[in-house]
Amino acid sequence: MNFGQSILEALESLNANKLRSGLTMLGIVIGVGAVIAMLSIGAGAQSSITGSIQDIGSNLIFVSSQRSDAVRNPKPLTIEDAEAISDPLQAPSVEQVAPTIQGKVELSFGGESFTTSLSGVTANYSQVNNETLYAGDFITIEQNYERASVVILGPTTAESLFGYIDGVVGQTIRLDGQPFRVIGILNSKGGGSFGNQDDRALVPLSTAQMRLIHRSPSNRVDSLTIQAVSSESVKTATDEITQILQSRHRTAIGADDFSIFTQQAILDIATTITGVFTVFLGGIAAISLLVGGIGIMNIMLVSVTERTREIGLRKALGGRKRDITIQFLTESSLLSLFGGLIGIFLGWLISIIVGKIAAANGTPFTPLVGLDSILLATLFSTAVGLFFGIYPATRAANLEPVEALRSE
Amino acid sequence: MAVEWEECSVDNPVIVANNLAKIYKMGNLEVHALVDVSLRIDRGEVVSIMGPSGSGKSTLMNILGCLDLPSKGDYMLDGEMVSTLNDDQLASIRNRKVGFVFQSFNLLNRSTALLNVELPLRYAGISIGRKAIAQEALEAVGLGSRINHKPSELSGGQQQRVAIARALVNKPAILMADEPTGNLDSKVGQEIMDLLLKLNNESGTTLIIVTHDPEISAQTQRVIKLRDGLVENNP
Numbered sequence: 001m002n003f004g005q006s007i008l009e010a011l012e013s014l015n016a017n018k019l020r021s022g023l024t025m026l027g028i029v030i031g032v033g034a035v036i037a038m039l040s041i042g043a044g045a046q047s048s049i050t051g052s053i054q055d056i057g058s059n060l061i062f063v064s065s066q067r068s069d070a071v072r073n074p075k076p077l078t079i080e081d082a083e084a085i086s087d088p089l090q091a092p093s094v095e096q097v098a099p100t101i102q103g104k105v106e107l108s109f110g111g112e113s114f115t116t117s118l119s120g121v122t123a124n125y126s127q128v129n130n131e132t133l134y135a136g137d138f139i140t141i142e143q144n145y146e147r148a149s150v151v152i153l154g155p156t157t158a159e160s161l162f163g164y165i166d167g168v169v170g171q172t173i174r175l176d177g178q179p180f181r182v183i184g185i186l187n188s189k190g191g192g193s194f195g196n197q198d199d200r201a202l203v204p205l206s207t208a209q210m211r212l213i214h215r216s217p218s219n220r221v222d223s224l225t226i227q228a229v230s231s232e233s234v235k236t237a238t239d240e241i242t243q244i245l246q247s248r249h250r251t252a253i254g255a256d257d258f259s260i261f262t263q264q265a266i267l268d269i270a271t272t273i274t275g276v277f278t279v280f281l282g283g284i285a286a287i288s289l290l291v292g293g294i295g296i297m298n299i300m301l302v303s304v305t306e307r308t309r310e311i312g313l314r315k316a317l318g319g320r321k322r323d324i325t326i327q328f329l330t331e332s333s334l335l336s337l338f339g340g341l342i343g344i345f346l347g348w349l350i351s352i353i354v355g356k357i358a359a360a361n362g363t364p365f366t367p368l369v370g371l372d373s374i375l376l377a378t379l380f381s382t383a384v385g386l387f388f389g390i391y392p393a394t395r396a397a398n399l400e401p402v403e404a405l406r407s408e
Numbered sequence: 409m410a411v412e413w414e415e416c417s418v419d420n421p422v423i424v425a426n427n428l429a430k431i432y433k434m435g436n437l438e439v440h441a442l443v444d445v446s447l448r449i450d451r452g453e454v455v456s457i458m459g460p461s462g463s464g465k466s467t468l469m470n471i472l473g474c475l476d477l478p479s480k481g482d483y484m485l486d487g488e489m490v491s492t493l494n495d496d497q498l499a500s501i502r503n504r505k506v507g508f509v510f511q512s513f514n515l516l517n518r519s520t521a522l523l524n525v526e527l528p529l530r531y532a533g534i535s536i537g538r539k540a541i542a543q544e545a546l547e548a549v550g551l552g553s554r555i556n557h558k559p560s561e562l563s564g565g566q567q568q569r570v571a572i573a574r575a576l577v578n579k580p581a582i583l584m585a586d587e588p589t590g591n592l593d594s595k596v597g598q599e600i601m602d603l604l605l606k607l608n609n610e611s612g613t614t615l616i617i618v619t620h621d622p623e624i625s626a627q628t629q630r631v632i633k634l635r636d637g638l639v640e641n642n643p
Contacts, residue, residue, distance in 0.1 A: 319499060
């Protein structure tokens, strides 16, 4: 018997039991659909997260203090550290340094008042972090120097506080009860994977240190965002920064009281996390595919029992073990292949729907149905059909013709 | 007629069986379905095997039809020693040398008459001209106009004709018919019997009919009577 005939015959027999074949396929449809949906959602999440990390700005290096038991007498990062790193003689690979401190602040205007996150920033913050303004101007060096009472609001913050966004610049609001003049509104960055970047307030670093976020010593900052001269010089810049901070903090070898992250490192971590996440979701989905495979085995065993007489007849007419095995394996693989193809479509549909829901909830996110996951699912589902078909097919092939013919 | 039979028996036996025995084990119990059966059947002969139930006639038919192997004894079918073959070789022998007609027709209900008749050709690996050969076989049993009907659309007699066409399509050496008229009324049964005898007459295919109906066995040239696993009327 050649291949084409086996397929025709298998189709004929699957067609004879439409409901049963359909239900059996459903198990595989759901399994493959789940695998495709999970892989594509994972891939989408990965590209969305790495995308928002890249949005932060290119060739960036992040420095923050690090406390650990290994470090005796750790020293915080200070404005002076930032100034030392921005010295082109000490660190020629560093373009600019943006020190920030972070905290919470209560905003109030009219009867409205709520708490949001506050950053004390320098004039170069907007440049380093790729921030653009919807209206007004950014904080200037002079304002920082003068500890001016000025504030920049995120678009969501302005909207919540005033109920509108145009004409907000120039208004005076209160931060922890102190009057501040709104000098600018940030452009929307969209809800990224790091929470909503549109709901926050920025004030000059010196103002924040002096009047809103109290730290000791008073020249302390929480983090330094450093821009390297180019993306190729990130490595050398990192080395320079490490040297400067080590000598300024007089740390013991191997016991730094600060930690340095490059954008690449964060990207790598995010990729690893989302990769694990994808494998985890895919693994759970694969379990449903396994259950679908067991469904195939179950129904093929029923089919073998039901068709014992037919098998006996086929053997009487000259069907060899191999012919019977191939017949049943073809049926089970076709079941899972069709189930797989429908499942790919279903998974694709699910991932589109998830994308739409995410977009409606303000987290734009594009699930990616890759050719690799389609191929993987097709191969895997057919293999499931083959594997779970082996036992029933062997059972059919090993029936004694005399016994099989006698069965009712 | 007697002279011809004499010639055949000397030169051309299609079945030679010596001291066949078949023992089934049921738990600790040994059931001797066949005790000691020796027989020869000549090419072109029409033979019936009779006997009460439990006499071993089904077992004998299974062995002669190569569906089962004897526990003891030798069996030679059309020049090939069968009793030493493995499963796949037996399948091949059945395909080439034996045609089966069953009491309950045993057609594949989801396939057309033509596809049912094509089945042995498919197992024989014939693909070119298969349809034409199957069609010819259906015409020979008088069903040339119903090749695309499914078994459910055919009468009992017509279904048995499809089964006969299927049995003969590979031009076997013997045709084994197990109660071929058992599920049919006497008129249709006689038509089937006439068809079997006519095909035997035209093509010379040896015909072995297992039956308990004396009216059927009366139409055969020779009757082998079995009782308790032994041939009662050894010639």
